[in-house]
Amino acid sequence: MEALLHYCWKHKLFPLQALQTIDHRTVEVIDPGLHNRHAGPDFFNAKVKIDGTLWVGNVEIHDKASDWFAHGHDRDAAYDNVVLHVCGIADAIVRTHNGLTPPQMLLSVPQHVADHYQQLLTIDRYPPCYKIIPDLSRLTVHSWMSALQTERLEQKTEAIRQRVSICDGSWEDAYFVTLARNYGFGVNGDAFEAWAKSIPLHAVDHHRDNLFQIEALFLGQAGLLDIAAVPERYQKVALDEGYFTRLRNEYIYLSHKFGLKPINHKLWKYLRMRPQNFPHIRISQLANLYHSRRAGLSQLVECETVEQMQQVLATNVTPYWETHYVFGSESAKNVKHMSPYSLNLLMVNTAVPMLFAYGRYRGNEQLCDRAFTLLEQLHAENNNIVRLWQECGLVVQNAGDSQALIQLKKQYCDKKDCLHCRIGFEYMRKKDTP
Numbered sequence: 001m002e003a004l005l006h007y008c009w010k011h012k013l014f015p016l017q018a019l020q021t022i023d024h025r026t027v028e029v030i031d032p033g034l035h036n037r038h039a040g041p042d043f044f045n046a047k048v049k050i051d052g053t054l055w056v057g058n059v060e061i062h063d064k065a066s067d068w069f070a071h072g073h074d075r076d077a078a079y080d081n082v083v084l085h086v087c088g089i090a091d092a093i094v095r096t097h098n099g100l101t102p103p104q105m106l107l108s109v110p111q112h113v114a115d116h117y118q119q120l121l122t123i124d125r126y127p128p129c130y131k132i133i134p135d136l137s138r139l140t141v142h143s144w145m146s147a148l149q150t151e152r153l154e155q156k157t158e159a160i161r162q163r164v165s166i167c168d169g170s171w172e173d174a175y176f177v178t179l180a181r182n183y184g185f186g187v188n189g190d191a192f193e194a195w196a197k198s199i200p201l202h203a204v205d206h207h208r209d210n211l212f213q214i215e216a217l218f219l220g221q222a223g224l225l226d227i228a229a230v231p232e233r234y235q236k237v238a239l240d241e242g243y244f245t246r247l248r249n250e251y252i253y254l255s256h257k258f259g260l261k262p263i264n265h266k267l268w269k270y271l272r273m274r275p276q277n278f279p280h281i282r283i284s285q286l287a288n289l290y291h292s293r294r295a296g297l298s299q300l301v302e303c304e305t306v307e308q309m310q311q312v313l314a315t316n317v318t319p320y321w322e323t324h325y326v327f328g329s330e331s332a333k334n335v336k337h338m339s340p341y342s343l344n345l346l347m348v349n350t351a352v353p354m355l356f357a358y359g360r361y362r363g364n365e366q367l368c369d370r371a372f373t374l375l376e377q378l379h380a381e382n383n384n385i386v387r388l389w390q391e392c393g394l395v396v397q398n399a400g401d402s403q404a405l406i407q408l409k410k411q412y413c414d415k416k417d418c419l420h421c422r423i424g425f426e427y428m429r430k431k432d433t434p
Helices: 002-010 111-122 130-135 138-166 171-183 189-197 201-207 211-221 232-241 243-258 279-291 297-301 306-313 340-362 365-377 384-391 399-413 422-429
Strands: 027-031 043-050 053-064 082-089 104-106 324-326
Touching (some): 002 053, 002 111, 111 422, 130 422, 138 171, 138 365, 138 399, 138 422, 171 189, 171 201, 171 279, 171 340, 189 279, 201 243, 211 243, 211 279, 232 243, 279 324, 297 306, 297 340, 306 365, 365 399, 384 399
Parallel strands (some): 082 104
Antiparallel strands (some): 027 043, 043 053
């Protein structure tokens, strides 16, 4: 497998016998070079000694030497500076675009590396590297978690940049869309993002001082003021109560004024969901937050502590929703404020990434540093991914750790990309079977 050959070359996991070219010249790898994940040779600026002569240049790796021709490298000048061609099977003599014949070296994957890699690919239990977790040094764990934490923030930054582009360069609008998406708490994330993008905030802002109008517009744009969106058994009660009708009439007026078209109410999901997470409740909370003028990026940027962020993001429902979860279905009175756990998730998934992304955009390192500091002060998420790693012996102290583990699961474990995982590296390089 070519990827495994790349891995062994990058980490210098070579067989015990001396390395040599296919024409029996000794090879010493001083520096394997910089791994190139884009077009061109696989490793840049490698340093190798061949029969005592130091060569500095690029290295190309293939399963079979003949792949050199199959990939067209003999016709590509980008490969003229290859100083060593590494392959698993030497079934051809290669030539560069300028007619030279670079040295070739056979490289076999050490058996223990191949065996451990196969274990990682086939073990059913998650994570497959669970046996080695207790043996990892604190330095290894800390450095990898820090890298994953940064990687996840960078990934979220790219998603925010795309929203800024969709919002015609408005960071304020992109923040509202990001905040709304995370009000879906995973299950309704896509629906909330589509909903938020459908709202022209620059126009709606003229009605911001009227909470009833904001709630009518928000619920109407969600398609929830369509009588078909109300469960049939509650429709008559909803109409009799009057609040639904008042909101719907107000929305009809506002939708005509701004030329609005609601999203399809069928986008919302309710199955196996706690009533506190129903879209009606979350949208009412967002309406209250927007009305209070605390849903802006400028307010977020001013936050320097977790407590300040909590004050900015804390919200509750309007009076009707204190006793309802859907229109027409009355429940016991319960002040449906944003729970501390939900508030923590919003800070982790919205506030911190926005600070980091905006800091990158403005070239403000203080904002970026603040994002990392806040992440380390926030409580760790309590989900299945985090619990599984904790069961393996990994210590999770804060939200930075839990975000790192989520990144590890989604970008490495789920994709079986153990070759680029530092824990996978420790697993595969061990000579004794874990």
